[in-house]
Amino acid sequence: MTAKLTPLTPNDVAARLSDGGAVLIDIREPDEFARAHVKGALSRPLSAPGALPTGRDVIFTCRSGMRTDANGERLAARVAGEAFVLQGGLDGWIRAGLPVVQDRKAPLEMMRQVQIGAGLLVLLGVLLGLLVHPGFLGVAAFVGAGLATAGFTGFCGMARLLAFAPWNRRAA
Numbered sequence: 001m002t003a004k005l006t007p008l009t010p011n012d013v014a015a016r017l018s019d020g021g022a023v024l025i026d027i028r029e030p031d032e033f034a035r036a037h038v039k040g041a042l043s044r045p046l047s048a049p050g051a052l053p054t055g056r057d058v059i060f061t062c063r064s065g066m067r068t069d070a071n072g073e074r075l076a077a078r079v080a081g082e083a084f085v086l087q088g089g090l091d092g093w094i095r096a097g098l099p100v101v102q103d104r105k106a107p108l109e110m111m112r113q114v115q116i117g118a119g120l121l122v123l124l125g126v127l128l129g130l131l132v133h134p135g136f137l138g139v140a141a142f143v144g145a146g147l148a149t150a151g152f153t154g155f156c157g158m159a160r161l162l163a164f165a166p167w168n169r170r171a172a
């Protein structure tokens with residue numbers, strides 16, 4: 001039998017958390033978790049899963065629920081009993097009007113920074129290619145090649161560069 005996650009509404013999850021019968025496991029990356037998360041949730045990113053608590057129901061969540069659904073079998077297999085998923089993820093929790101711990105001073109998630117940077121570079125390359133010289137279309141091609149390489153290999157050069165940006169450095 002294949003293990004799977006049982007969906008719970010945000011209000012059901014809030015009730016289980018408040019009575020202490022459950023623990024919420026956030027599978028997003030640490031930079032995503034730092035920006036916003038459900039109070040009391042534990043950060044256990046998919047990229048570096050840690051030990052899961054025992055003796056309570058385990059409920060998994062991510063931003064929208066898509067990442068948790070895509071990894072549902074693998075996550076459920078890590079739990080001895082029944083495993084659960086927060087329907088709609090953190091976004092669903094927020095839509096239900098439930099409280100969230102937010103740190104607006106934390107940098108945007110790295111992947112969002114990459115998406116913004118890549119999108120702006122492609123747009124700039126295309127505009128300069130149309131308005132100034134066709135050679136600038138090479139900027140868009142270079143960024144596209146970088147994104148394809150990141151997808152195939154898991155190495156994202158732009159993310160590595162952005163990690164050195166002043167807003168991504170931890171304060172001393």
